[in-house]
Amino acid sequence: MSSSFPLSKAQLDDLISKFPTPFYLYDEKAIRENMQKFTKAFSIFPVFREHFAVKACPNPYILKILAQEGCGADCSSLPELILSKKSGILGKKVIFTSNETPAEEYKYAYENGNIINLDDFTHIDYLKKAIGKLPDTICFRYNPGNDKQGCNSIIGKPEEAKYGLTREQIIQAYKICKEEGVKHFGLHTMVASNELNPDFFIDTAKLLFELCAEIKEKTGVRIEFVDLGGGLGIPYRPEQKAVDYDYVAKGIKNEYDKILIPANLDPMEIYWECGRPITGPYGWLITTAIHEKHIYREYIAVDSCMADLMRPGMYGAYHEITVSGKENEPKTQVYDVVGSLCENCDKFAVQRSLPKIEMGDHIIIHDAGAHGRAMGFNYNGKLRCGEILMRQDGSFKQIRRRETIDDLFATLDLDGVENFN
Numbered sequence: 001m002s003s004s005f006p007l008s009k010a011q012l013d014d015l016i017s018k019f020p021t022p023f024y025l026y027d028e029k030a031i032r033e034n035m036q037k038f039t040k041a042f043s044i045f046p047v048f049r050e051h052f053a054v055k056a057c058p059n060p061y062i063l064k065i066l067a068q069e070g071c072g073a074d075c076s077s078l079p080e081l082i083l084s085k086k087s088g089i090l091g092k093k094v095i096f097t098s099n100e101t102p103a104e105e106y107k108y109a110y111e112n113g114n115i116i117n118l119d120d121f122t123h124i125d126y127l128k129k130a131i132g133k134l135p136d137t138i139c140f141r142y143n144p145g146n147d148k149q150g151c152n153s154i155i156g157k158p159e160e161a162k163y164g165l166t167r168e169q170i171i172q173a174y175k176i177c178k179e180e181g182v183k184h185f186g187l188h189t190m191v192a193s194n195e196l197n198p199d200f201f202i203d204t205a206k207l208l209f210e211l212c213a214e215i216k217e218k219t220g221v222r223i224e225f226v227d228l229g230g231g232l233g234i235p236y237r238p239e240q241k242a243v244d245y246d247y248v249a250k251g252i253k254n255e256y257d258k259i260l261i262p263a264n265l266d267p268m269e270i271y272w273e274c275g276r277p278i279t280g281p282y283g284w285l286i287t288t289a290i291h292e293k294h295i296y297r298e299y300i301a302v303d304s305c306m307a308d309l310m311r312p313g314m315y316g317a318y319h320e321i322t323v324s325g326k327e328n329e330p331k332t333q334v335y336d337v338v339g340s341l342c343e344n345c346d347k348f349a350v351q352r353s354l355p356k357i358e359m360g361d362h363i364i365i366h367d368a369g370a371h372g373r374a375m376g377f378n379y380n381g382k383l384r385c386g387e388i389l390m391r392q393d394g395s396f397k398q399i400r401r402r403e404t405i406d407d408l409f410a411t412l413d414l415d416g417v418e419n420f421n
């Protein structure tokens, strides 16, 4: 577990008396402090910027906090582009790292001066048709295929991944874009998800820096920024260790000095597009135990379900669970902690050792601040929960209300169906 829950039992009880469970809680102070630590580590580069992956926590209040800490945004759909703009993240501070992108989304990104990161060779022509010409700045997503080993199972082996251009294609792509008059170039890759090994990212940077040198040699194109993607992991399990930002930054700087300076590619702007480590540890799903069941196993059912937090059900992902006020009690019970969906995978924890839980106890699911509420869905008529931000002064602000039945039915024509025979 990577971050301790900030509220005592009395404070949480008080909050729940105003905002009934389930809801997400985010800690503004912890988000800011972590972002400052991240930025400080990477300030050893001439230019550095984190573009927060909007998909991880698509709430404009969170985006605004991150923008104030100097972040840009990484988007992959039109709604994410609009959300970033509404949050005050503008122009080149937005990278559009999409794939299989419709023309009108490229058009919006272009019209707003966002950096377009192309996912395929054929998208050069597609983009040209979509907006009438090529933009001044273009980035390409590189798929290293067999050149990158040791990738973890979530994102899979690069040669089996749908993303990016091959090495031969990408060199050709820069050549063509230069001939077509494109002036500024970036290079991007993303080959990891929730990776905790810091050396993995140093190795990825080395691969990209070497490619920059090769591109310059073969095409004369000078890459101006390298986008290292996302994929920095967080320690979901108590025994895991957080990635040391300073170690990663220094390791990458070492490769920068060895490869980019001799290739005359300094200064090179260094970008990240992380989501998970930026908000993940600083968000919690707060629920209440409403049923207990004693069959072949002991079950505790909470007033939420995987429609609010899909990761455990979908990937078997581990999320630490604590019981408010019982943090230091001995873990004498073994429970499956479950939600109300009609799917047996709807379990927040399986065979987990926990203190004895009474009905009405508040159950805190940790590390839910990224890819949590964002991955929610409405299957089984489930209404997704709201989001609360704990401000730096300890006050609370609802930054998203809970869904209503009217929200769920908004796309249906319930009056029309009465006259439908």
Ligand SMILES: *Cc1c(COP(=O)(O)O)cnc(C)c1O
Pocket: 053, 055, 056, 074, 097, 190, 193, 194, 229, 230, 231, 232, 273, 274, 275, 276, 277, 370
């Ligand atoms: C999902 C994604 C990210 C963010 O990944 P995290 O694991 O949340 O850091 C960044 N870039 C792209 C292209 C992505 O698809």
